[in-house]
Amino acid sequence: MPLILSVRLQALADRVPRGEAVADIGCDHGRLSVCLAQKGCKVVACDISEPSLAKARALRERAGVSGMETRLSDGFSALRPGEAHTAVISGMGGATVAQILRAALPGQVERLLLMPHGEVFRVYEALADGGYAVTDEDIIWDAGRPYRLLEAHPGHMRPPEDEFERQFGTVLPAKRPREWKPVLEREIRLRQAALAARARAGLPAEPQEEAYLDRCREVLACMKD
Ligand SMILES: C[S@@+](CC[C@H](N)C(=O)[O-])C[C@H]1O[C@@H](n2cnc3c(N)ncnc32)[C@H](O)[C@@H]1O
Numbered sequence: 001m002p003l004i005l006s007v008r009l010q011a012l013a014d015r016v017p018r019g020e021a022v023a024d025i026g027c028d029h030g031r032l033s034v035c036l037a038q039k040g041c042k043v044v045a046c047d048i049s050e051p052s053l054a055k056a057r058a059l060r061e062r063a064g065v066s067g068m069e070t071r072l073s074d075g076f077s078a079l080r081p082g083e084a085h086t087a088v089i090s091g092m093g094g095a096t097v098a099q100i101l102r103a104a105l106p107g108q109v110e111r112l113l114l115m116p117h118g119e120v121f122r123v124y125e126a127l128a129d130g131g132y133a134v135t136d137e138d139i140i141w142d143a144g145r146p147y148r149l150l151e152a153h154p155g156h157m158r159p160p161e162d163e164f165e166r167q168f169g170t171v172l173p174a175k176r177p178r179e180w181k182p183v184l185e186r187e188i189r190l191r192q193a194a195l196a197a198r199a200r201a202g203l204p205a206e207p208q209e210e211a212y213l214d215r216c217r218e219v220l221a222c223m224k225d
Pocket of ligand 1: 025026027028029047048049052075076089090092096100
């Protein structure tokens with residue numbers, strides 16, 4: 001049974017090499033796990049919820065794949081060190097992803113593929129504290145929504161220099177993918193509206209906010225269409 005993944009899950013799957021030992025943390029429906037098993041990976045599909053694992057097992061049976069084990073696990077807790085070379089964590093809020101990373105790092109895996117929903121700065125902080133560095137980042141648009149895909153490896157990541165780096169790290173500003181442009185434009189609109197609301201309420205301007213907006217505009221101005 002060929003499995004068609006959503007754009008965001010396919011982007012994650014594309015970064016996992018064939019035959020890789022991989023943990024899918026928070027696998028839920030199991031679509032990513034099954035797709036990876038179909039390409040010859042040895043998959044440990046983990047979830048904190050037994051009903052989610054039941055869905056993943058049902059999909060595995062329908063797809064008729066081998067090489068995929070399901071495991072009840074809070075984050076990495078049921079994984080043995082070295083069992084997975086790559087771990088994927090996607091579809092959870094940034095605070096949950098950060099919490100899972102803080103309980104597991106340093107150690108565990110050589111490659112992390114992360115797609116947190118919001119509060120990415122928390123994930124950056126947990127990675128840096130756990131001795132991992134973001135080596136690549138992309139913006140994936142799926143059904144009209146942008147998703148941030150982070151790849152991280154053991155390494156050093158310096159603390160952010162300013163609010164802009166805290167929010168967007170250092171890889172996106174260096175790489176400037178065109179998919180990032182609408183995200184920045186929206187960020188500028190939202191922050192400008194917040195500043196205007198402050199001014200209308202008679203509150204003083206926040207220099208940090210102004211500096212952040214300036215950095216967003218500066219980066220946007222250097223981006224191609
Ligand atoms: C919205 S689903 C995401 C499914 C899939 N990863 C995706 O991106 O489409 C989130 C899943 O994470 C699981 N989850 C939440 N916290 C977890 C934790 N601490 N450890 C393992 N799984 C967790 C939930 O039970 C749920 O099945």
